[in-house]
Amino acid sequence: MLRAPGMLRLDIPLDVIEDDDSVRRVARVADQDVDVVDEGDLAAAWFSNVAGQPCRLVKLHPDAAPVAWPAG
Known part of the structure; x- marks a missing residue:
């Protein structure tokens, strides 16, 4: 559950994974795909509104x- 001032609550279940390849993506994290x-x-709309810029x-x-995070 996520909350931000002036926004409706956003519920994102962490343990639910869509079994649909249309929502699967590749993202770059710590120089890794x-x-x-x-x-x-x-x-995306909720986070974009909170951040003031486009987000997914x-x-x-x-x-x-x-993800293998670099030491440091």
Whole structure:
């Protein structure tokens, strides 16, 4: 559940993964390409409104390899 001043609450279930390849994407994280799931237009609009710039909300696909964060 996410909240921001002046915004309706946004509920994004973390344990639900769409079994539809149309929402599967590749994102660049820590200089690596990782498989992610796009959370859709409603979540994108919510985050874009809060951030004041275009955004997409994605989460790591459960079949994706873990992200190896650089030491430092």
